[in-house]
Amino acid sequence: MPKSGKKNSVESNQKLETASKLRRKTSNLLIIFGIITIAFPFITEAYGYFTARQLSRDWDLQASEQKEQAKKLQERQDRLILKGQLPREEEIISNLHTNRGLAKSKSKEKKKPFPKTKIIIPKIGVNQIVLEGTSPDILKLGPGHYIGTANPGDRGNVGIAGHRVTYTHPFNRLDELVRGDLIILETIDYQYEYRVENMLIVDPKNVSTLMPTADPRVTLTTCNPKYSARTRLNVVGVLVSSKPRHIDVIRAVKQITNKKEKNGTPKSKVKSLAQLRQDLVKAKAMIEKNPLDEHAYIMLSETYLALNRYAEAYRALKKAELIRPDSTDVERLSKEISKIKEGLWQKIRAHEGKSSEYAEISPIPYLDLGYLYIAEGKYKEAAGIFERGKGIFYFATDMYVQEAKVYEKLGRDDLAIENYNNALTYDPNCKEAIAGIKRLKNKKPTNGLDINNMPYRLQPQ
Structure with a gap:
């Protein structure tokens, strides 16, 4: 070759x-x-699962520590009262740093840091911890809070972002939500419930839905469609209710006794919630046995006051007064209720005047004062208070329901219907509003007013 x-x-x-x-x-x-x-996808899923588990454990640990702190606080309070050294409520409250609902700032403060928060969306099975920030590293761990947007429950817009298909993919099924669906933001101390009001698909550069708002809202954002970042899906919800998670702890602190009897001796001991419940049962049993037992009604009134159930306390007190008008206990409790009413008015004026002393946004003072006016038979005053409350807390379903009940008592069924319908706008499943409309619908016409021809809305439109 x-x-x-x-x-x-x-x-x-x-x-x-x-x-x-x-x-x-x-x-x-x-x-x-x-x-x-x-x-x-399996790696990111596993990573997301274990990080979410760790965050949940941290959440549970903090909640447990707070419960223990509250328990120690109550024990210390009991010891001081037994010694006759009655602690001031302000001192107790200032020591409970973790409770936003109790610790009131006496001066203007900068924006509070984002609290440890959990987002729960029952319809699509979301239950995850929200972290501060929306960087890629943060969103690998779960949903993130847009820095600069409002905190849960505060006036303004709470912005939260989350992945749709990778890592913990919290917002994978966000597109399944519809108007009226529930979104819950839960901190260690409070639970805030929002209802979906609107859903938008926007350009990724469009951040208008994250701008500050005059009312408390939440905006959830995620990529759209799945497996693409071409657009953004935004779900907007409005706050409909807020309530403390550790109600027993809050009520226990409220049970602090700063008053002394006329003879100057302090009350023996602050009672626990379980003891107060026992007192309710005991007082009611005494009344059933003897309807003219003045002391039983006094006991009932004091117990309701300790539980912050002011309207019921007033009703029990008036019955005691009918039995014995010259009772020193009746006089003492009457003064106490008057001070409570004035305190509620102070909180309302502070809300409306934007005073920093009562910076925590809450419809409770309006509701409590309205209940007291109802107990006193002052229905027009009660309606006025609920109307003022609606001007600030227009999303508070209870405000509409209670005002509707007042108008029923005043014979203004037209205004009652209007308020029940407004309640259904913010909570389409509000049982009291639905029952109220049905009750009025079955009512016989009076003074030429045909209730059955009025506009009812039993279901959301």
Whole structure:
């Protein structure tokens, strides 16, 4: 064989061998890439699962520590009262740093840091911790709070972002929500309930839905459609209710006794919630046995006061007064209720005047004062208080329901219907509003007013 032919044969074999090696390397790389592609969702899912578990454990630990702190606080309070050293409520409250609902600032403060928060969306099975920030590293761990937006429950817009298909993918099914669905933001101390009001698909550069608002709202954002970042899905909810999670702790602190009896001796001991419940049962049993037992009604009134059930306390007190008008206990409790009423008015004026002393936004003072006016039979005053409350807390369903009940008592069924319908706007499943409308619908016409021809809305439109 000529030398040139042999040389060409060797070169050809080398090229074939090189091409074969290249194909093997390419095949191996493609296999590895395929394995990574297939495994990536499982890896991110596992990573998200374990980080979410860790965050939940941290949440439970903090809640447990707070309960223990509250227990120690109550024990210390009991010891001081037994010694006759009655602690001031302000001192107790200032020591309970973790309770936003109790610790009131006496001076203007900067925006509070974002509290440890959990987001719960029952319809789509979301139950995760929300972290501060929306950087890629944060969103790997779960939903993130847009820095600069409002905190849960505060006036303004709470912005929360979350992945749709990777890591913990909290907002994977966000598109299934509809108007009226429930979104819960839960801090260690409070639970805030929002109802979906609107759903928008916007350009990723459009951040208008995250702008501050005059009313308390929440805006959830995620990529849209799935597996794409072409647009953004925004779900907007409005706050409909807020309530403390550790109601027993709050009421226990409210049970602090700063008053002394006329003889100057302090009351023996602050009672626990369980003891107060026992007192309610005991007082009611005494009244059933003897309807003219003045002391039983006094006991009932004092117990209701300790539970912050002011209207019921007033009703029990008036019955005691009917039995014995000159009772010193009746006089003492009457003064106490008057002070409570004035305190509620102070909180309302502070809300409306934007005073920093009562910076925590809450419809409770309006509701409590309204209940007291109802107990006193002052229905027009009660309606006025609920109307004022609606001007600030227009999302508070209870405000509409209670005003509707007052108008029923005043014979203004038209205004009652209007308020029940407004309640259904913010809570389509409000049982009291639905029952109120049905009750009025079955009512016989009076003074020429045909209730059955009025606009009812039993279901959301």
